Structure formats: structure tokens, C-alpha cells
Amino acid sequence: MSIITVKQVKKKFSTLEVLKEISFSLEEGEVLSIIGPSGSGKSTLLRCITNLETIDSGTIVIGGDTLVETNNQGTTIYADKATISRIRLRVGLVFQNFNLFPHFSVLRNITEAPRHVLNTPKKEATEQAYTLLEKMGLADKASAYPYQLSGGQQQRVSIARALALHPQVLCFDEPTSALDPELTGEILEVIKELANEQMTMMVVTHEMAFARDISDRVIFMDDGLIVEAGSPDQVLVNPKNERTKRFLSRFGS
Amino acid sequence: MTKLLLLMLEGTFTSLRIFFLTLLFSLPLGLLVAKGRMSRHRIISSLVNGYIMIMRGTPLILQLIFVYFAPYYILGASTDRFTAVIIAYVINYAAYFAEIYRGGIQSIPQGQLEASSVLGFTKIHTFSHVVMPQVVKRIIPAMGNEVITLVKDTALAQTIGVAELFRVAQNAAAREFSTMPIFIAGVFYFVMNAIVSKSFDLIERKLNYYR
């Protein structure tokens, strides 16, 4: 069953068409990479799925519930508030620049949502946070504050924070772009490990070798359209479309 | 001399009452005003903006006189002097605080609000647990300045005949043909503000556990 289904999604910022009829679906356990030039709409697509932006028309179904759809009369209707809150928790998002809460300790960054959104008891939320920190190799940083951590460590905390809500899908928007090159490896390693555990993921990335390595499927976006989609070999090694070829040639692969 | 000091302490007590009551009401009201100023509804935000412009664009002493005398001319009933002082100071200081709050609220990175939204926090939780604690830290220096000004502004209450510290000092000076009481009042104000600055330093240091 698809966890996310996106059909004919369109999105404009005033007159700029950022998404022009995007359709795809994400299957359970699948790792989908989205690549494409700057401004092609990759972030916007993730932001529409996580409900940080609203779409103008189209359908988005997450975990069997409709977040938004355009009906036969052509009106686009969002689900009611309660449904949206429920759906929203199924999709986690890891940001390019982490967006940790600077006034919370690492531990509280991770426990805040389980405690106040899922009403998990404090003890349980704390234990879970320690397990996640352990997994991220940050067991000793629970009481540190974000400013005391390296970029790579902050990004690992933000991944733990997202995982603490047990999302069905984890989305990453260029999770290594804000990091020094020597720190990108540790984040890619974490994502790879999640992939091995069958975590369903959507990853917007400029790391082509990484995308090839972890993805089940790759989507190449350009100018608000999905230009090419398929297995990593199809899209990254033997692309058919001229635009894909031109884009990839810039990465010298 | 002892009698003079006692009188002045009494005046100080009135000044302190003005000070604390003004803070008590204007700090929360300022937050509400800031929210109104940032409202998406044009009408609300421009009305609130008009209010802020008037409060910041005219002298406090004039507002004080207006609040005290306007009810008399309009309704034929006058307000109690002390109440008039509190009302005038509260609406004036709320306007200044509102602008400080607004600056603080708008300085919180959008990304943190987005993270809160994706994590499923309610708007209220985001505001009270993510935004406000950081706003407080950011506005402490600006707030310190305003609060110090408020200590000195309490002296204006005498304009409508409230016997605060400075009025008491002036009366004593006139009675004794000496400027001494005025200078003593100066020391009193200085001490009060030393305490205010010290308190703000302490709060600032307390909030230094994160950046």
C-alpha cells in the first residue's frame, strides 16, 4: 500500500508556478530520492506534504487519509483540523538547517513533542529519547544545548527529534547541505542505517552517489515537473531525458 | 531630618506603587497590543498601530492630564487621581512594551515555527514554550531601559497632584528653603534604579545558559 499518494498537485507563489502537476506515490519501506536543480520545487513539494504550504489543486493522501483533494467541481478542500493533526504526525521532516530549539536541552528537544503531542509519560519519553540518542551516537549529549554541538551532531538530534514521534515516513530536505563536507558522512551514515531498518523515506539531496546508494527510486524534478523517475540506475546512470543528462553532467558523474 | 526622611519614604512608597502597578498591568497588556499590531486583519493592526503612534508620539505628561481631565469634561465625573495615573502609565507603557515584544517575536527564526508545526505543537504551545522564552531573553536589555525610564517617569504623577517622591521633596524644599530634599530624592531614584539594573543583570545572566 502507498503511504503517500500525490496526484496532480499544483502550487503557485503569486504568479510563479512552482509545482505543475506533480504525481507520484511512495510505498511502504521505500526510499525515494528527489534530485533537481535549484528552484525546481523540491523543497516546496516536501513542504506541501508536511502541510507547511497549502496547494492550489490536486490530491495528497497520507496513510490512507486524504489531506487535501480537488473534487469534480474543481474546488480544492483540505481535511478538517483534527484529521490534519492526525495525518501530520505520520510524516516527519528533517530540515536543512536543523531548526532545533536553542533554549531546550538536547533531551528536551526530543521529548517535547512526544510529551505534549502524544501525551507520553515523562519517564517513557525520556527513556525513548535516550534510546534514540544512543542510536545516533550522542548518548553523552543529552543535557547539552544545541549551541554546544557541531552541525552534524545537531542534525542527528533533529533526526532523533523527528523519530520520537514514530512517523510512518521521514522526509529530509537537503540534510547535509548546511554541513561542512567532513560532517556530511556521519549524517548520510545515519540515513543509510534507517534505510536498512526499512524506514520509509523521501530525501531531497544533491549527493548523487548517496542517492544512488540508498534509493529504491529516484525522481528528477525540473521547473516544477517530474521529468524522469525510476530506479537509481535508470535515472542516475542511464538517464533518457536531455534535461536529466545535462543536470547530472554538472556533477561530473 | 528624620521627619523629612519619613515623609520621603512615604512618597517613595507611592512612587513604588505606581511603578509596580504599571508593570503589573502594562507587561501583559503590551503582549496583547503586540499581537494586535501583528494581526493579519488590516483594521485591527492599523487601529493598534494608531494607538501606538499616539502613545509614543505625545508626551506622557499630556496623556496623564488627558486621562485625568477628559472624564470630567465628557462625563462630568472625575477619576481618582491615583487611578488616573495608573491608567495613563499603563496604556503608555503597554505601547512601548508592545513594540519591544513585537521586535522580539519577529526575531524568532521562521524555521523554529515550522519545526513546531511539523512536530504537531498547538499554536498556544508553540507560543508559550518555543517563542516566548526566547523572546524574553532577547528583549531583556531593551526592557531594562524602559523600566529604568519608568522609575524616573513616576515623578510626573505630581502633575495631577499625586504626592509621590518628587512632589514630597519639592514641598519639603519649599518649606525649608533648601534644595537638599531634592538631592536626597535624587539619591532615592538612583538607588531604585541601581536595584532595577542589578535585577536585569541577574535575569540576563540566568538566561545565559543557551545561545
Ligand SMILES: Nc1ncnc2c1ncn2[C@@H]1O[C@H](COP(=O)(O)OP(=O)(O)OP(=O)(O)O)[C@@H](O)[C@H]1O
Ligand atoms: N514562500 C515563497 N514565496 C515565493 N516564492 C517562493 C517561496 N518559496 C519558494 N519560492 C520559489 O519557488 C521556487 C521553488 O523553490 P524550492 O525551494 O521549492 O526549490 P528547490 O528545488 O528546493 O531549490 P533548492 O535546491 O535551491 O533548495 C523558487 O523559484 C523559489 O524562489
Ligand SMILES: [Mg+2]
Ligand atoms: Mg530546497
